[in-house]
Amino acid sequence: MAAPTLRPRDFVGVAVGNDRSTRVNRAENIRRCVENRIAEPISPCHDASVPMSVLIVDDHPSFRGTARALLEEEGFEVVGEAENGVGALRAAGELRPDVVLLDVQLPDFDGFEVASRLTRNGSGPKVVLTSSRDFADFGQLVADSGAIGFVPKAELSGAALSALLG
DSSP states (O other): OOOOOOGGGGOSSSTTOHHHHHHHHHHHHHHHHHHHHHHOOOSOOOOOSOOEEEEEEOOOOHHHHHHHHHHHHHOEEEEEEEHHHHHHHHHHHHOSSSSSEESSSOSSSSSSHHHHHHHSSSSEEEEEEEEEEEEGGGTHHHTTTTOSSSEEEEGGGGHHHHHHHH
């Protein structure tokens, strides 16, 4: 697989600074994600006439706000947010998003269980799991959950989400 072309916006993310060492680490993380087929940065991000709708589920308001701003800037329509598993199931049923960006660690039950419930009958939204921890910490749990993939929080971008949505 060819190495991705990195653009300035590839260096935008949660807890990412502007110094050279941070940019080098970010580029290394992107390279590792591409090699492991976790999420592959692509260009352009999301090129559809109708924006994909996204529900963001995370117990940290600061991450929800950052993810919302980032995804909306890159052409996604964020239709709602939830802070726990129960709220995620309720919001997904009411809002019918195309995609649920779902934190693995929630206060009531884990994201793997939420993903399993959302994708159980095959007609629910596509689920992308996220965490501040590395993909290797979860291994087969991601695939077994029914999610289409995993994006580390520090690597979240519209391009990474688009890569998983194919």
